[in-house]
Amino acid sequence: MSRASADDFLRIGPKVRALPIIHGSGDCAVRVREELLARPYDCLAVPLPPSFQDDVESAIAGLPAVSLVTQLDADPDDPAHGFSYVPVDPCQGVIAGLRVALGDHIAREFIDLETPRFVPQTAVFPDPYALKYVSPEGFAAAVLPAIPPPERGSQHAERIVWMAQRLRALEERHESILFVCSLLDWPWIKDAYLRKLELDEPEPFFAPLQTFPVDPRTLIFVLGELPFITGLYERGRRELTPDDNLSVDGVKEMVLQARDRLKADRPQVAQRITPQLLSVYFRYVRNLALVGRRLTPDLYALVVAAKQTAGDDFALAVAETAREYPYSELPDDPEDGNDPACVRMGIERALVPGWGMARMVSRLPGQMLSWRTCELRPRPLERVRQNWKHRWDPFGMCSWPPEDDHIESFHRHVRDAAKAILGADLARSEKFTTSVMDGIDIRETLRNWHTGDLYVKVIPPSRGTIEIVVFLFDVPADPAVYTHRATWYAEHSEESTLAFFATNPMQNLVGPGIAQAEYGGALFLFPPRHVAEVWTDPRLDFAETLEERLLSAGFLHSQERHVAVVSPRPPLASWRRLARRFDRKIVHLPLKRFGGQLVERLRKFHILNGKTVRSYAAEFIRDA
Numbered sequence: 001m002s003r004a005s006a007d008d009f010l011r012i013g014p015k016v017r018a019l020p021i022i023h024g025s026g027d028c029a030v031r032v033r034e035e036l037l038a039r040p041y042d043c044l045a046v047p048l049p050p051s052f053q054d055d056v057e058s059a060i061a062g063l064p065a066v067s068l069v070t071q072l073d074a075d076p077d078d079p080a081h082g083f084s085y086v087p088v089d090p091c092q093g094v095i096a097g098l099r100v101a102l103g104d105h106i107a108r109e110f111i112d113l114e115t116p117r118f119v120p121q122t123a124v125f126p127d128p129y130a131l132k133y134v135s136p137e138g139f140a141a142a143v144l145p146a147i148p149p150p151e152r153g154s155q156h157a158e159r160i161v162w163m164a165q166r167l168r169a170l171e172e173r174h175e176s177i178l179f180v181c182s183l184l185d186w187p188w189i190k191d192a193y194l195r196k197l198e199l200d201e202p203e204p205f206f207a208p209l210q211t212f213p214v215d216p217r218t219l220i221f222v223l224g225e226l227p228f229i230t231g232l233y234e235r236g237r238r239e240l241t242p243d244d245n246l247s248v249d250g251v252k253e254m255v256l257q258a259r260d261r262l263k264a265d266r267p268q269v270a271q272r273i274t275p276q277l278l279s280v281y282f283r284y285v286r287n288l289a290l291v292g293r294r295l296t297p298d299l300y301a302l303v304v305a306a307k308q309t310a311g312d313d314f315a316l317a318v319a320e321t322a323r324e325y326p327y328s329e330l331p332d333d334p335e336d337g338n339d340p341a342c343v344r345m346g347i348e349r350a351l352v353p354g355w356g357m358a359r360m361v362s363r364l365p366g367q368m369l370s371w372r373t374c375e376l377r378p379r380p381l382e383r384v385r386q387n388w389k390h391r392w393d394p395f396g397m398c399s400w401p402p403e404d405d406h407i408e409s410f411h412r413h414v415r416d417a418a419k420a421i422l423g424a425d426l427a428r429s430e431k432f433t434t435s436v437m438d439g440i441d442i443r444e445t446l447r448n449w450h451t452g453d454l455y456v457k458v459i460p461p462s463r464g465t466i467e468i469v470v471f472l473f474d475v476p477a478d479p480a481v482y483t484h485r486a487t488w489y490a491e492h493s494e495e496s497t498l499a500f501f502a503t504n505p506m507q508n509l510v511g512p513g514i515a516q517a518e519y520g521g522a523l524f525l526f527p528p529r530h531v532a533e534v535w536t537d538p539r540l541d542f543a544e545t546l547e548e549r550l551l552s553a554g555f556l557h558s559q560e561r562h563v564a565v566v567s568p569r570p571p572l573a574s575w576r577r578l579a580r581r582f583d584r585k586i587v588h589l590p591l592k593r594f595g596g597q598l599v600e601r602l603r604k605f606h607i608l609n610g611k612t613v614r615s616y617a618a619e620f621i622r623d624a
Contacts, residue, residue, distance in 0.1 A: 009137040012164075012190045015171045016045075018179045020140050020186040021093040024224020024366030025128040026233050027247055029096035031136060032180055036100045043174035044101040046094045047163060047181045048110045048363060052086055055209050057108070059088040060099050064234040064327035066090075066219060068212050068343055070352070070360075074116030074205040082359025083352065084118035090234050091225045094364055097180045107174065111166035112363075113159045116205045120365040121156050121184055127295040129247050140183065147184055160185060161199045164192035182365075212343040212353060216328040221345035224366050226299060227325035228254045234327055247296045255281070255302070258317040268518070269313045272600050281309045300372050312377045319376070347371060377620060380510070388509045396610040399488065400617055403605050404495060410602055411469055411496060411524045414594075418466045418564035418587045429455045466587065468558040470551055472521045472567040473591065473603055477501065477546045482520035485535040485546075490528035497525040499534040499553055501546045505607045511620030513609035519602075521550050531557045543578075551575055555582035562587050566594075 010018045019035055021028035036044065048056065055069045069086040089095055101108050131139055150157040163181070167189070170177055181189065219227045229250040236243030255278070262270035288301035297305075299322055307315035344351040350360045380388075429444040430437065432454035444455035474482075487499040500522040505515030525531065534540065534553040543549035554563045555578060563584050565571060568591040579586050591599065606621050608614060 007137065010140060010186070012167060012179065012186075012193050013171055015175060016167050016177045016179055016193075018181060018186045018190065019136060020181055020183040022125045022128050022183055022366055023094065023362075023364040024087075024089065024092055026091040026225045026229065026243075027128040027131050028093040029091050029233070030244055031131050032093045032097040033100050035136075036097060036104070036106070036178060039176065039178070041106060041176045041178045043107045043109060043170060043177040044097055045109045045111050045167060045170060045177055045179040046098060047112045047159075047185065048086060048094065049112045049114045050110045051114060051207075051209065052363070053108070053110045055211050056086055056088065056095075056110075057098065057102060059211050060095060060102060063088065063095075063099065064090055064231075066214050066222060066230075066325065066328070068214060068222065069209060070212060070343075071118075071207050071209050073118075074207040082361065083350075084361045084363050086363045087222050087224075089223050089230065090237070091223065091230050092364055094180055097178070109166070109170055109177075111163050111170070111179075113155075113162040113199075114202055114205075115155060115159070116207060118361055118363060119155045120361050120363075121150075121182070122365040122368045123184055124368050125183060125366075129295040132244070140186065143183055144187060147187055150188055157188075158199055160188045161192045161197045164189045165198050167193060168196070213341065215342045215344045216325060217323070218343075218345040218350075219325050219328070220299075220323045221347065223325075226254070226322045228257070228322050231324070231326045251285075251297060251302065252282075254321055255306075255318060258306075258314065258321040261317045261321055262314060265317075266313055268600070269311070272597055273310050273314060274597075277309060277597070281305055284309055300374060303374050303376070307374065307376065313379075315374075315376050316378065377510070385509045388512050389506060391512070392506070392509075392515075392609055398608050398611050398614075400606045400608055400621060401614065402621075407602055407605070408495060408524075410594075410598075411526070414469050414471075414566055414589060415466045415526070415564060417589060417593075418469065418562070421587055421589070422466070422562055428458050430458050432456050465560055466562055466564050467525065467527075467560045468554045469524045469526075469564040469566065470521070470554045471519070471524075472547050472550070472565065473599070474520045475547060475567055475569055477520045479546060482546060484517055487531070487533045487535065489530060493528065495528060497528045497531060499523040499525075499550065501535075501550065502605075510606070511617070513613040514617055514620050515607045515609075516604060517607060518604050521547060523550050523554050525557060548574065548578060552578055552582070555579055555584040558584060561585055564589060566591055568592065 010020070012018050017039075019032060021032060052069055052071070059067045059069055067088045069088065070083045071085070072083055073081050075081065087095075090099075098108055100106075126139070126143060128139075134142070150160055163185070167177070167179060179186075179189075214222050216227075223230050225233070225247075229246060232246050232250045232253065233243050235241070236246065259270055259273050259278075262273070284305040285297045285301055288305060289295065289297040292298070292301065299319070302322065303315045303319050306318045341353055343353065345360070348360060349357060352358050429441045432440075435456070437456040438459045439457050441455045441457045445453075448455065481503060482501040483504045485501045488497070490497055501520045502517040503520070505517040508516045510516050523534070531553075532539075534549065537553070539556065540549050540552045543552045551563075551565065554565075561584060563579070564587045565575070566589045570590075571586050571588050575586065606617070608617055
């Protein structure tokens with residue numbers, strides 16, 4: 001008598017081998033395909049009723065277009081009357097097995113029990129990504145102690161006995177049978193097979209079947225994997241490229257695709273998504289997955305991580321990219337309206353053509369899902385924006401206080417940095433005598449090493465201070481881009497008087513009475529005092545560019561000799577001539593000295609159409 005091996009662990013009978021899977025998993029679908037191609041099976045048995053066979057196989061011929069094979073419940077008096085359905089999904093292990101069997105002319109047997117109303121069985125399963133490192137036998141053995149037995153007399157128990165009975169009948173006609181079934185069913189089917197339990201033939205009933213295409217916008221409620229990831233599996237099948245690690249590599253490709261989507265739509269937002277930020281994003285995703293006791297992330301983790309690291313726009317791009325399925329034959333455009341011939345799926349319910357809203361139950365239930373909410377700020381429709389624009393009062397505008405606090409804090413930091421530079425210009429070196437003063441001057445000491453003398457730094461108190469800081473974010477600034485120019489006066493003593501040029505806020509309304517713009521340049525005067533409106537002051541009409549006018553205003557209104565200028569390039573000769581004209585000196589700080597992402601965030605600001613808007617502005621303004 002030969003010893004049993006690990007390979008025999010999943011064997012139900014002498015001619016039947018079970019392959020327990022998690023329905024709706026791409027990793028399991030790949031494993032089913034590999035199993036069918038690795039062994040000489042002459043029959044594939046699947047846990048679906050025989051009445052579904054013709055319709056399901058016809059729908060498989062239409063792949064990669066996703067469809068539903070639906071069956072109306074046979075009990076119209078049931079208050080939960082609805083449909084059961086088979087999702088014809090490329091990442092569904094049963095569908096993947098049938099697809100291979102059809103291509104290789106392997107016999108297919110649908111052996112589940114015909115039921116007038118299907119009752120699904122689902123559970124929380126381990127992440128099937130483990131199948132990349134663990135054999136199906138090891139995976140099933142690890143889960144086996146946690147699989148509960150079916151309730152006595154339940155539909156689940158009857159289905160298990162019926163499938164075991166059908167497998168014994170199939171052994172009489174076939175030599176090698178692969179039985180693809182749910183991870184919850186296989187040990188009890190094996191038990192019923194070995195005990196030779198039997199079930200009487202069920203009473204016949206009438207339950208019509210019909211196949212429907214699925215609205216592409218609702219595929220995320222049908223497919224086991226994300227629609228984008230499902231498309232990658234289908235692409236790998238068509239192009240014969242490796243698809244055994246798409247559960248991870250596909251997520252990376254999806255995120256990069258979301259960034260490309262942003263580049264076309266909102267390039268300034270996409271510019272912030274640097275490789276460094278993506279590295280932070282993927283670490284965040286990994287941590288969220290581990291907290292959820294998963295090896296691979298779900299959509300919620302991907303969207304939450306995107307929101308926390310790069311803002312709502314990136315999170316929306318990730319969510320929209322995730323729901324895209326490139327092989328859909330229906331238009332994915334809200335302007336086209338709803339196709340009356342397709343099913344619009346939701347959470348356990350659907351709008352069925354010719355029927356209306358109905359309960360939907362999958363015949364191949366997979367991982368138990370928990371639905372969670374994630375608040376994102378969607379981009380408003382154009383007609384809504386136009387309505388907001390028509391209601392805009394050009395004489396009632398103010399700023400958003402939290403943004404004022406951020407930019408004022410940054411302005412104070414820059415002013416302190418400019419003061420430090422001002423003091424450093426007055427520093428000198430002296431030969432050491434009795435005190436080290438402000439520290440040893442290493443450079444001067446090395447220069448005079450041959451004399452043996454030590455030199456120390458002497459930094460006297462700085463003379464004067466910095467009253468005006470001018471930020472120039474874009475040099476040269478295009479007047480056609482930065483069309484909005486204004487001077488704002490401080491609301492309280494902790495705010496600066498502000499003059500700036502920015503993009504047109506009316507082109508980016510983000511809420512009712514809330515517009516977003518981006519600074520091209522800004523002048524901060526602190527302590528605040530009233531000055532003439534910078535952009536209409538005739539004393540500054542000699543300036544030829546936006547930058548020169550803002551700098552001239554700074555030189556004109558500064559009561560101190562030094563004016564701090566923050567710009568991406570060194571001061572131009574024309575700027576220095578302007579400074580001499582007003583007897584001022586420029587203290588330059590390079591813009592790259594400050595974090596690029598910080599500067600990009602601070603450049604964006606919101607204009608509110610009246611102080612009353614501040615009461616609800618937080619609902620539409622979120623810090624990126």
